[in-house]
Amino acid sequence: MTTADWTAILPALCLITAAIAVVGADLWLKGRQIMLLAIISAIGASGALGLLIAHLRLDDGVHVAFGGALVMDHLAALLGVGVTVATLLVLFMSTTDVRRRHIGFGEYFGTLLLGAAGMLLLLGSNDFITMFVSVEILSISMYVLTGVTRRNPRSNEAAVKYLVSGAFASAFLLMGMAYLYGVTGSIRLDQIGAALSTGTTSPMLIVGFGLLLVGFAFKIGAAPFHMWLPDVYEGAPTSTTAFMAVAVKAAAFGALVRILMVAGVGRSDLWAWPLWGMAAGTMVIGNLMAAQQTSVKRMLAFSSIAHTGYGLVALSTMRAPYGSFASEGASAALFYVFAYTFMTLGAFAFLIYLGHEVPVAGRLETEWQDAEHLDDFAGIARRRPWAALAMTILLISLGGFPPTVGFVGKFWLFKSAVDQGHYALAILGVITSLVSLFYYLRVVVVMFMKDPIHTDEKTHWTIGAVVAFATVATLAIGIWPDAFLDAARKATDELSAPKAVATAPAPTDAAPQVALTPLP
Amino acid sequence: MTPYLLLSAALFSIGTFGVIARRNILIMLMALELMLNGANIALVAFARMHAAANPDGTSTAAIGQVFVLVVMAVAAGEVAVGLAIVISLWRTRRTVDTNDLQMLNG
Numbered sequence: 001m002t003t004a005d006w007t008a009i010l011p012a013l014c015l016i017t018a019a020i021a022v023v024g025a026d027l028w029l030k031g032r033q034i035m036l037l038a039i040i041s042a043i044g045a046s047g048a049l050g051l052l053i054a055h056l057r058l059d060d061g062v063h064v065a066f067g068g069a070l071v072m073d074h075l076a077a078l079l080g081v082g083v084t085v086a087t088l089l090v091l092f093m094s095t096t097d098v099r100r101r102h103i104g105f106g107e108y109f110g111t112l113l114l115g116a117a118g119m120l121l122l123l124g125s126n127d128f129i130t131m132f133v134s135v136e137i138l139s140i141s142m143y144v145l146t147g148v149t150r151r152n153p154r155s156n157e158a159a160v161k162y163l164v165s166g167a168f169a170s171a172f173l174l175m176g177m178a179y180l181y182g183v184t185g186s187i188r189l190d191q192i193g194a195a196l197s198t199g200t201t202s203p204m205l206i207v208g209f210g211l212l213l214v215g216f217a218f219k220i221g222a223a224p225f226h227m228w229l230p231d232v233y234e235g236a237p238t239s240t241t242a243f244m245a246v247a248v249k250a251a252a253f254g255a256l257v258r259i260l261m262v263a264g265v266g267r268s269d270l271w272a273w274p275l276w277g278m279a280a281g282t283m284v285i286g287n288l289m290a291a292q293q294t295s296v297k298r299m300l301a302f303s304s305i306a307h308t309g310y311g312l313v314a315l316s317t318m319r320a321p322y323g324s325f326a327s328e329g330a331s332a333a334l335f336y337v338f339a340y341t342f343m344t345l346g347a348f349a350f351l352i353y354l355g356h357e358v359p360v361a362g363r364l365e366t367e368w369q370d371a372e373h374l375d376d377f378a379g380i381a382r383r384r385p386w387a388a389l390a391m392t393i394l395l396i397s398l399g400g401f402p403p404t405v406g407f408v409g410k411f412w413l414f415k416s417a418v419d420q421g422h423y424a425l426a427i428l429g430v431i432t433s434l435v436s437l438f439y440y441l442r443v444v445v446v447m448f449m450k451d452p453i454h455t456d457e458k459t460h461w462t463i464g465a466v467v468a469f470a471t472v473a474t475l476a477i478g479i480w481p482d483a484f485l486d487a488a489r490k491a492t493d494e495l496s497a498p499k500a501v502a503t504a505p506a507p508t509d510a511a512p513q514v515a516l517t518p519l520p
Numbered sequence: 521m522t523p524y525l526l527l528s529a530a531l532f533s534i535g536t537f538g539v540i541a542r543r544n545i546l547i548m549l550m551a552l553e554l555m556l557n558g559a560n561i562a563l564v565a566f567a568r569m570h571a572a573a574n575p576d577g578t579s580t581a582a583i584g585q586v587f588v589l590v591v592m593a594v595a596a597g598e599v600a601v602g603l604a605i606v607i608s609l610w611r612t613r614r615t616v617d618t619n620d621l622q623m624l625n626g
Contacts, residue, residue, distance in 0.1 A: 170556075231624040
């Protein structure tokens, strides 16, 4: 293995090693010593985070590894930082949450780390085999994490729904990949991009790209392929939901950006208008449905659909109405997805923070219940003013107010839309953002103005610390966003630089442009 | 070439229909396998086509077949986890029918 190979795969290897170590140690410890397992996991995740930050700081170009199967560039590193930070925060709060829910520690931490490893691989994957396998690694891990509270019927139901829709999406992805391989004769994104930019058009190409987009739309939860998402987010244990909402979305978005900018760059006619439609539909549906929810957890699920829509706005505006191409939109989308990590993770952590115990019907035990309903938030500000303030900041950021990171992100999104002449999308985005303020601020009103209904929440400092960290990050990146904006811009510059990938060890076979001829 | 692609498209469509129309989760999982196998047949057929188109460039053709092997392994893993999830659903709910999955209002 060359240095580039190690650079590209080492962050994922850290996580995988830690996962194996955790599962193995759990075997010896037989379910005791949760802190030891948590520390092993945290060491692995911190190692990955350190390597990714080192790559961002060193800034030594694109590393192409394994004959072009995997790359390490700014896209992989920036969103990888988001994913590993989310992993660390979820690990930190699950030391409390896992114990309360009577989940096995070893399998929870191990699956979480493997899922995160799949995400890092997906962010760096540059060919279809790597991409498909890493999508499956992360998806299968998430199915398990969704159903990890095995005795909870809601969690089981969510896991089944996620499994069926997720596998359905994977099949679409695979079929799209197969057709693109058929048309271009290659599975490497850069070679496919070169083959497509000659302007071939065949029905198979259109169908293939369409299937690929449908598969990704399922994974990121874009309308009209979002039906599974609210149910799954609602039924999964909240720490899993938080992880799904931020890390899975970041990884799938990163992979989509890479496909569009490397394989689809010359053919924005194939994907720009479908994405435009999805972006508009997703923003409208996500926000309108979120406004009708009384369960805050479900409201946050729909709001995550809405935020997917904002990200898609930026991607679809890479192609201007008159056909020119600009990569600004992609960097706005990358920054937004990165920024979204902190505010959403914090908001979901707040639901766990206010959790309480409820008796199980027919048994002499209690089970853990997170604050999900609006009533659970009533009057929180009187008893826990700091926590309520933190949640207010997170919600304001989700709604897109300054001085938070949500505002900076949305500003760049809509700026890229206006710059490229997509006024309709920009206006729709601003209007739906105003709608979103209604349901975000409703939670704030309930927290500050209503009389308390429950007072039996059992807070724990680990979860409070996660909320606090997310809030501080939301404010800090909102006030000093430059470093992250630069990284996002560099990511798209690297992707659109024609020769980013050509520095790879040259493949022995050039991508042939093969016409569809009948077999002898 | 065309017959293989038609077969693959037919398998994929039958699978898609099965996932959408059937209500039994086990049958839905089988339909998902059909979809993946449809894609596999397309991959193998394309690999053969590219091999015939440029006889000396072996690796482009072989990659399709490698892809199929990888997909088979992944599909096996997915079904293993899927069946485990279905079993744990059966233990708490005594059903494998999606019409009964109404706890999450969606």
